[in-house]
Amino acid sequence: MKWKQCISRYRWQLAVLALVLLVQCFYIGQKQGYHMDELLTFELGNAEYNPWIVPTQPVGRLAKFMQQEIYGDSLGETLGNLKDTLVDVLRNRGDSKLLSYRADVYEEPVWITREQFHEYITVGERDGFNYLSVYFNVKDDNHPPLYFMLVHTMSSLFRDRISPWMGCIFNLGAVLGCCVLLFALGGLLARHGFMDGKAGEYWGLCGALLYGCSSGAIATTLFIRMYGVMTLLCILSLYLHLEKWLGSRDRDFRKKNGLLILVTALGFWTQYFFLFYCLLLALVTVVALYRNGRKRETFCYIRSMVTAAVVGVGLYPFGVKHILTSGRGVEAIGNLLGGLAGYGERLISFGGILLQRTFGREFPGLAVLALLWAALGIATVHSQCRVRREQEEKGFRGSPAGERVGMEKKSRRKLWWMLILPPAGYFLLAARMSPYMVDRYIMPVFPFAAMAVAGFVTALYRRLNPLGRRALTCVVVLLAWVSFLTYDGEYLYKGYRTQLRAAEQYRDLPCICVYEGYGFYDNLLEFETYDRTLLVKPAELASRQDLSQLQEVVVLYKSSVSSESREEIREILSDYGLEPRNALIRDSVYGDVILYYEKESSD
Numbered sequence: 001m002k003w004k005q006c007i008s009r010y011r012w013q014l015a016v017l018a019l020v021l022l023v024q025c026f027y028i029g030q031k032q033g034y035h036m037d038e039l040l041t042f043e044l045g046n047a048e049y050n051p052w053i054v055p056t057q058p059v060g061r062l063a064k065f066m067q068q069e070i071y072g073d074s075l076g077e078t079l080g081n082l083k084d085t086l087v088d089v090l091r092n093r094g095d096s097k098l099l100s101y102r103a104d105v106y107e108e109p110v111w112i113t114r115e116q117f118h119e120y121i122t123v124g125e126r127d128g129f130n131y132l133s134v135y136f137n138v139k140d141d142n143h144p145p146l147y148f149m150l151v152h153t154m155s156s157l158f159r160d161r162i163s164p165w166m167g168c169i170f171n172l173g174a175v176l177g178c179c180v181l182l183f184a185l186g187g188l189l190a191r192h193g194f195m196d197g198k199a200g201e202y203w204g205l206c207g208a209l210l211y212g213c214s215s216g217a218i219a220t221t222l223f224i225r226m227y228g229v230m231t232l233l234c235i236l237s238l239y240l241h242l243e244k245w246l247g248s249r250d251r252d253f254r255k256k257n258g259l260l261i262l263v264t265a266l267g268f269w270t271q272y273f274f275l276f277y278c279l280l281l282a283l284v285t286v287v288a289l290y291r292n293g294r295k296r297e298t299f300c301y302i303r304s305m306v307t308a309a310v311v312g313v314g315l316y317p318f319g320v321k322h323i324l325t326s327g328r329g330v331e332a333i334g335n336l337l338g339g340l341a342g343y344g345e346r347l348i349s350f351g352g353i354l355l356q357r358t359f360g361r362e363f364p365g366l367a368v369l370a371l372l373w374a375a376l377g378i379a380t381v382h383s384q385c386r387v388r389r390e391q392e393e394k395g396f397r398g399s400p401a402g403e404r405v406g407m408e409k410k411s412r413r414k415l416w417w418m419l420i421l422p423p424a425g426y427f428l429l430a431a432r433m434s435p436y437m438v439d440r441y442i443m444p445v446f447p448f449a450a451m452a453v454a455g456f457v458t459a460l461y462r463r464l465n466p467l468g469r470r471a472l473t474c475v476v477v478l479l480a481w482v483s484f485l486t487y488d489g490e491y492l493y494k495g496y497r498t499q500l501r502a503a504e505q506y507r508d509l510p511c512i513c514v515y516e517g518y519g520f521y522d523n524l525l526e527f528e529t530y531d532r533t534l535l536v537k538p539a540e541l542a543s544r545q546d547l548s549q550l551q552e553v554v555v556l557y558k559s560s561v562s563s564e565s566r567e568e569i570r571e572i573l574s575d576y577g578l579e580p581r582n583a584l585i586r587d588s589v590y591g592d593v594i595l596y597y598e599k600e601s602s603d
Helices: 002-009 011-028 036-046 061-070 075-095 114-121 131-138 146-157 164-191 197-212 215-222 227-246 258-270 274-291 295-315 318-324 327-337 343-359 362-394 400-433 439-461 466-485 496-505 519-527 563-575
Strands: 111-113 510-514 532-536 552-557 578-585 593-599
Touching: 002 011, 011 164, 011 197, 011 215, 036 114, 036 131, 036 146, 036 164, 036 519, 061 075, 111 114, 114 519, 114 532, 131 146, 146 164, 146 227, 146 258, 164 197, 164 215, 164 227, 164 439, 197 215, 197 439, 197 466, 215 227, 215 343, 215 439, 215 466, 227 258, 227 274, 227 400, 227 439, 258 274, 258 295, 274 295, 274 400, 295 318, 318 327, 327 400, 343 362, 343 400, 343 439, 343 466, 362 439, 400 439, 439 466, 496 519, 496 578, 510 519, 510 563, 552 563, 552 578, 563 578
Parallel strands: 510 532, 510 552
Antiparallel strands: 111 532, 552 593, 578 593
């Protein structure tokens, strides 16, 4: 009977989670293509000791060494080779075979086979659960390793394949976890008298529904990067802080901070932007504890945060280099030190993104907020007038209650600082330091926005009669439904299956991918389909001698290649007798143009 009672007790929470699960799975099932960063997630997680695809160096130095010097025909032989290599390094240092090993680097881009591309982004029979490889790969990237290790784990369970579910599953779990934590936060605040039990439950339900079905949560789930997991860790960190702040003497900051330390370290290993939220929350907590006379707890809390920093940096020291000296790190710090120039534009842009991802559209979102504010103001005035009349009728003039209300307001004020300042500060810092004005950098703010809207709704709910409460609940469901239906389709890349089918149709042919920048990462799934692929920039194609051997070829022009460069390449291929016969793709989801070339017959 216990599980039946549990289902009955939490039926509305389970209903919200089921709805969120359906919404998220609906969109995951529609995802066809990948952002280049998403495919980089699979590559950094799964390419064995080979973090980057380099057209002039298909196999990295360490990957070549592992293949030729370490891996044997049996586990015993492999372990023996590892032992000999370790002894060699200890004895000879820089002159050891490992440290003096050289990769094969070519003067011009070389053809890369479909098998090599497949090995880049998937896990094969031999390289499953190789977390040392993931650690090595990401040390030269600008991100910590945790999320890549999660994706590598899923790829190790489902080998030789890649699908949206293999990356989205962690983000889906993170969104559902955020919803559960919103339920828990409502219950926590209710237990400690900041609202009554029904209001706490309603706040959690509204927050979870508005977030879980929002465009922001959908984007968080679909984008196969670390931002979903970081969002979950931010909300979990808030819950742990509030639980200890509001807890009894057995559950305060003086002991049993292991989970808090772990969550903080995990956040650092997930995304460095987590530090924005973590440091601001820590600052507010220290000030609140100290001003509340809880000096012993202040010391213990600072000690716990220092421990988390030591653990985080100790296990991944490359993070310090990433933050202070990497290209992205230097750019972010430079943006922060750049003053207020252009900051207003960035704030407006990110504010628009926040409104869109919370309500589905910007201007309707502003209208909803204005209506909620006005309705809450009217209901508050009406409620205060009713209470004043009741007090006058009873002749109530008490002052002790007034003193008690003052103490409650003081306690609540500190709570609001913990709830509002860290996410607000995160938003302001992300708007200043983010390299691009896109939604991924403020994804951790989305559940806090839902919490704020839910707070307005709950405050209004408490002031309405039963009929008004039912109507308000219908409005909340409608808001969630509208946000779900108006998702703009970003990160779905609908239409990419047509591009993949074209690659499958011409799978026996070579492909020449002409690119500027690094946009070719968008097309890794096609490159693992064509027989072999040549990755070249326009200027690198003119001097190639191997083009004369081609009878048929597929040429993929990235959107970054100008029409003038395309015409020059057409002339180069024409000199080798290759003429365009038909266009396979004219306007792809990535803006690619894909043409089929065939050599003219000699007769």
